[in-house]
Amino acid sequence: MSKRLFSLLAALAPALAQVAPEMASIPGGKCPIGATVSHEEIHKDQVAPFRIARRLVTNEEYKLFVDDANHAPPGANSINSKYKLWDGRSYPEAAARQPVVNVTWDDATAYCQWLSKKTGRNYRLPSEEEWEIAARGGLEKKPYPWGDGIDKSSAWYGQKWNGPKTMQPVDYGKPNGYGLYGMSGNVWQWTADWFVPTFNGRPVQEELQLFRVIRGGSWANEAEFLTVNYRNFHPPQLCDLFLGFRVAAEEQD
Numbered sequence: 321m322s323k324r325l326f327s328l329l330a331a332l333a334p335a336l337a338q339v340a341p342e343m344a345s346i347p348g349g350k351c352p353i354g355a356t357v358s359h360e361e362i363h364k365d366q367v368a369p370f371r372i373a374r375r376l377v378t379n380e381e382y383k384l385f386v387d388d389a390n391h392a393p394p395g396a397n398s399i400n401s402k403y404k405l406w407d408g409r410s411y412p413e414a415a416a417r418q419p420v421v422n423v424t425w426d427d428a429t430a431y432c433q434w435l436s437k438k439t440g441r442n443y444r445l446p447s448e449e450e451w452e453i454a455a456r457g458g459l460e461k462k463p464y465p466w467g468d469g470i471d472k473s474s475a476w477y478g479q480k481w482n483g484p485k486t487m488q489p490v491d492y493g494k495p496n497g498y499g500l501y502g503m504s505g506n507v508w509q510w511t512a513d514w515f516v517p518t519f520n521g522r523p524v525q526e527e528l529q530l531f532r533v534i535r536g537g538s539w540a541n542e543a544e545f546l547t548v549n550y551r552n553f554h555p556p557q558l559c560d561l562f563l564g565f566r567v568a569a570e571e572q573d
């Protein structure tokens with residue numbers, strides 16, 4: 321092993337030892353999914369207990385992955401290339417604890433695979449059902465993770481692009497009953513599931529496996545997009561400044 325490589329690994333070791341996210345245990349149960357029935361072929365309405373990260377993946381956490389795995393860093397927005405936060409393999413220090421954005425669904429799943437390898441535990445993206453159960457925080461028939469109302473001290477929304485000041489840290493706002501931050505606002509979140517357009521109650525075959533489900537709303541949306549049952553979708557190969565992710569795991573892992 322070269323001295324340069326040994327030095328790099330030695331420098332990364334302390335950070336990698338702390339990369340495992342803080343997780344919350346979420347009980348399983350019956351889960352109503354969103355505002356439509358469009359969800360894969362069969363909606364899995366019974367969900368087993370699982371674990372989910374209390375916070376979204378940050379820029380500083382994602383950089384450990386980028387450097388250690390030699391993965392491509394988040395680039396410019398897929399649609400509008402002038403909007404980006406990272407400059408090559410670096411990000412503004414002010415954004416260190418903000419959620420990483422401009423990552424595709426494949427980037428998010430690659431991070432989960434890397435994290436699993438580094439920690440010896442199996443991490444993945446949450447299913448849409450898991451995400452919604454977690455977002456509800458143990459409440460029933462409430463629009464937001466903590467209850468009926470929302471304001472900008474509890475969630476981050478209704479903003480315009482302002483460079484590194486656009487987003488808030490991942491522990492901003494009010495946690496829900498499971499101790500989860502950012503289940504409404506700041507950034508949309510990738511889930512594991514395909515979005516399935518339906519017509520007359522049947523999947524539209526020509527549009528299968530084109531979009532992944534995203535949930536949670538973002539800094540750029542208004543409050544009605546931040547409810548726990550609001551569903552959206554995004555082509556998995558695209559990235560944007562509104563979209564990040566958090567990790568999940570089986571309860572027994």
